[in-house]
Amino acid sequence: MKIEEKINESIKDSMKKKDNLRLDSLRAIKSAILIEKTKSGSKDDIDEPVILKILQKMVKQRNDSAKIYLEQKRDELANVEISQADIISEFLPAQLSESDLSEIIDKVIIDIGADSMKDMGKVISGVTEKVSGQAEGRVIAEIVKRKLMS
Numbered sequence: 001m002k003i004e005e006k007i008n009e010s011i012k013d014s015m016k017k018k019d020n021l022r023l024d025s026l027r028a029i030k031s032a033i034l035i036e037k038t039k040s041g042s043k044d045d046i047d048e049p050v051i052l053k054i055l056q057k058m059v060k061q062r063n064d065s066a067k068i069y070l071e072q073k074r075d076e077l078a079n080v081e082i083s084q085a086d087i088i089s090e091f092l093p094a095q096l097s098e099s100d101l102s103e104i105i106d107k108v109i110i111d112i113g114a115d116s117m118k119d120m121g122k123v124i125s126g127v128t129e130k131v132s133g134q135a136e137g138r139v140i141a142e143i144v145k146r147k148l149m150s
Helices: 003-017 020-040 048-071 075-089 098-112 117-131 137-149
Strands: none
Touching (some): 003 020, 048 075, 098 117
16 A cells, blocks of 8 residues: 555544544645645656655654754643654654664665765765665765765
């Protein structure tokens, strides 16, 4: 089942259960996907990797907002953002452990023949293509930088 179909099913389920927080989170996802569809100019389906990037961006936004709310001692708002991030994360693939990600990065570095920081962009794009949604870009960049500097 595609991610979009899962989201639509979850929306129906949340409506039946009257789970407003979950419903709001799912509607936000659906809205972001719809905006992406209209931006690309076609009303057809968009690729799963694009949807995964949208979901990752939404989770990151929620986590950043929660962090700001916690710094301002607004725990009730932070809890809402964290809950929404958790709900959105349900539709993302399981995240790779740092050791698994490190192995993939090593393989990409060998395949590309990267040996300096000049090759960082090529390595990151190669890794991102392989892991598609299973790791944050920030984490990938940190590990690649560490490996290329040593």
